[in-house]
Amino acid sequence: MSPFSTYIIHLADNALILGHRNSEWTGHGPILEQDIALSNIALDLIGQSRNLYQLAAERLNSLSPERKSITEDDLAYLRDSTEYKNFVLLEQDNGDWAKTILREFYFSHFQLLQYHGLLNRKDPGLAAISEKSIKEIRYHVKWSSEWVCRLGDGTLESHARMLNALDALNPWIPELFIAADYEKEAAESGLALDPSALYEDWLSMVNTVLANATLPLYPPEKKDAFSLSGKNGFHSEHLGYILAEMQFLQRAYPGCSW
Amino acid sequence: MKKENIISVLEGVTDPEIPVLSIADLGILRDVEISGNEIIVTITPTYSGCPAMDAIQQDIRKALSINGYEKVKINQVLSPPWTSDWLSAAGKEKLEAFGIAAPSTSHSCAAGGTGSDSPDHCPHCHSKNIEMISRFGSTSCKALYRCLECREPFDYFKCH
Ligand SMILES: [Zn+2]
Numbered sequence: 001m002s003p004f005s006t007y008i009i010h011l012a013d014n015a016l017i018l019g020h021r022n023s024e025w026t027g028h029g030p031i032l033e034q035d036i037a038l039s040n041i042a043l044d045l046i047g048q049s050r051n052l053y054q055l056a057a058e059r060l061n062s063l064s065p066e067r068k069s070i071t072e073d074d075l076a077y078l079r080d081s082t083e084y085k086n087f088v089l090l091e092q093d094n095g096d097w098a099k100t101i102l103r104e105f106y107f108s109h110f111q112l113l114q115y116h117g118l119l120n121r122k123d124p125g126l127a128a129i130s131e132k133s134i135k136e137i138r139y140h141v142k143w144s145s146e147w148v149c150r151l152g153d154g155t156l157e158s159h160a161r162m163l164n165a166l167d168a169l170n171p172w173i174p175e176l177f178i179a180a181d182y183e184k185e186a187a188e189s190g191l192a193l194d195p196s197a198l199y200e201d202w203l204s205m206v207n208t209v210l211a212n213a214t215l216p217l218y219p220p221e222k223k224d225a226f227s228l229s230g231k232n233g234f235h236s237e238h239l240g241y242i243l244a245e246m247q248f249l250q251r252a253y254p255g256c257s258w
Numbered sequence: 259m260k261k262e263n264i265i266s267v268l269e270g271v272t273d274p275e276i277p278v279l280s281i282a283d284l285g286i287l288r289d290v291e292i293s294g295n296e297i298i299v300t301i302t303p304t305y306s307g308c309p310a311m312d313a314i315q316q317d318i319r320k321a322l323s324i325n326g327y328e329k330v331k332i333n334q335v336l337s338p339p340w341t342s343d344w345l346s347a348a349g350k351e352k353l354e355a356f357g358i359a360a361p362s363t364s365h366s367c368a369a370g371g372t373g374s375d376s377p378d379h380c381p382h383c384h385s386k387n388i389e390m391i392s393r394f395g396s397t398s399c400k401a402l403y404r405c406l407e408c409r410e411p412f413d414y415f416k417c418h
Contacts, residue, residue, distance in 0.1 A: 033392035033402060040394040047307025051336065128337035132306055135339055135418060136398075143393055 003182035004191045005059050006085065008126065009075065010183070010231055011114075012052035013086035016076060017239070018107060019045030020246055021094055030097055037143060041104065044136040049076070051129045058125075073257070077250035081239045085180075088230040089172035091239045098151050098161035102169055105144035109205050110176055110198065112137045117193040126191075145209045152213025162215055170218065171226045177202075180231045259292050259327070267325045268299065274313045275397050278356045281314060285344025288335065296329045297322065302340050304418075305398040341368035342399075342418045354381045359403065359414040367417035375417040380405035382412065 001009075022042035029035025053072035061069045090107065094100045115130035115137065151158040177199045179187065186192035207217045228234045249256065268290065269282045281287045281301065289300035299318055303311050315332050322330050342361045345353075350360035359377035361367055367375070379386050385407030395402040400413040 033394070036396065037392055037394035040398050043307035043309070043398060044305060045307070047303070047305060051306055124337075128335075128339075129306075132336045132339040135341075136305060139393060 001060070002063065003185035004123070004189070005056055005063070006182040007186045007192045008052055008056040008059065010085035010180070012049045012056060012075070013084050014049075014090055014107075014111075015045045015052065016049035017084070017086040017242065018090040018103070019043075019049060020242055021090065021092075022100070022104070024094055025100065038100070038104075041140050041143070044133075044140070048129065048133045048136070051132070055125045055129065073250065077247045081235050081243055082233045084235065084239060084243070085231050085233060086235075086239075087172070087175055088226070088228045088234075088236050089169060089175065091230065091236060091242060092169070092172065093238060095165065095168065096161055098158065099165040099168055101144055101147045101151065102162065102165040104140060105148050105209070106169065106173065106206065108137055108140035108144055109202055110195075112141055113198045113201055113205075114193060114195065117198065121193065122190045148209055148215070149213045152210070152215040159214070162213070166216065166220070170220050173218065175229055175231065178229075180229070183231070259295075259297070261290055261292060264290050264292070264297060264322070264327065267321050267327070268318065271314065271317045271321050274310045274317075276353070276356070276358070278352045279349050281318070283346045283349030283352065285340060285342075285346070285349075286314065296331060297327055298331045298333060300333045300335055302335050304340050308398060340418075341366075342415060343368050345415070353415055357381050357412060358400065359412055361415055361417040365417075377403060377414045380408060380410070380412060382410050383408040 019042045022038050022045065025035060026039045026042070027035065029038055050072055053075045056075060057070050057072055061067075087107075089103060092099075092103070112134065115134045118130040119127050119134075121127065148162070152162045153159075177195050179194050179196060183192055184194060187194040203218060210217050228236060230239075265282070268287055269280050271281050273279045273281065273284055273286070276284075284304065286301050286304065287299070288302050289298075291298040291300075301311075301314065301318070311334070315334075318332060319330055322328075343366055345361065350363070353360045359379070359381045362375060362378050364378075365375075376390065377388065380388055380403075382405060385405055387406040388403050389406060391402040391404050391411065393401050395413050399416055399418065401416050402411065403414050404411045
């Protein structure tokens with residue numbers, strides 16, 4: 001697979017896996033309005049992943065016309081965990097509301113910067129998806145930032161839960177900014193973006209909110225980063241369980257569609 | 259085949275979640291082309307994950323087929339991205355009459371509708387004394403508000 005095709009799938013996997021995790025809150029949110037909010041965010045992410053998988057499928061089909069053509073469903077439902085290229089951060093269990101909010105907060109800021117960077121890369125298909133997604137992600141950023149402030153600068157309980165969430169998620173952040181080989185190659189040919197270039201902006205955006213929320217800033221003093229690399233296919237045990245649930249129908253009834 | 263006849267058929271296709279709006283009112287319908295004996299309809303989703311898009315495609319085919327147009331191709335485009343600026347004036351009136359506050363007409367939403375905007379007034383009693391309940395409503399394109407005058411909650415079609 002070409003570096004750029006792998007890169008598009010990496011972006012799609014990120015959106016799909018977080019969309020799936022967020023959708024697990026549907027029917028379980030703390031209050032109805034917030035349940036709906038997170039379900040809407042999940043819907044945006046899954047919609048974005050569909051657009052990206054379609055783009056990847058079109059590309060793969062046009063690059064190898066002799067092979068049986070593939071669809072977005074093949075990419076989402078018929079790949080195993082080592083072929084998935086999402087960040088390990090996004091497959092972690094939802095934990096409590098604080099952990100889910102913090103992950104959405106960290107990732108939506110990252111996604112916003114990433115898609116902005118992709119607007120002026122060489123591929124018009126990816127630029128169109130980026131332009132559309134940015135409009136949605138701005139809401140995710142705003143909503144999750146409000147919640148980070150509310151919880152961090154809230155009660156003793158909510159503050160303590162945010163501290164736990166920071167401890168649980170911070171070790172997974174470095175992966176976001178370390179380019180995979182395919183990412184570097186695609187970036188050098190003007191198609192993708194090297195994520196290390198996004199770090200300074202991301203840091204200043206998230207730290208502004210964390211400071212308002214009376215929470216410790218990123219990076220933490222104690223830097224114990226985990227060394228798994230989801231974008232290279234090395235995942236935690238969580239992903240297998242997600243795929244087992246998400247892919248069950250398509251594995252049990254191959255080729256079924258709505 | 260005449261383009262205006264086809265467009266008038268398509269103006270009868272409504273959004274499954276906001277049935278007072280046609281796909282033309284919503285700005286989802288971007289273009290109609292006739293190529294030989296084939297009709298090419300171009301549409302764009304409001305939000306990436308809009309679950310109504312598949313139903314809308316089926317409704318377009320059905321409406322055209324009932325009117326004798328069988329050879330139809332539907333193109334879905336993402337660029338330029340949909341904006342609530344494309345909501346027609348008639349569409350905005352229909353929304354208000356349906357009890358959904360329409361996006362403000364005072365500024366463009368395309369450039370940077372981030373949800374910091376708000377409706378002009380309550381669609382029920384027209385009071386300006388309103389507050390936001392949630393940035394996200396029953397569908398992606400709506401937020402939830404409450405009128406502090408008549409006390410009714412209402413949906414707001416977001417500036418996007
Ligand atoms: Zn009112």
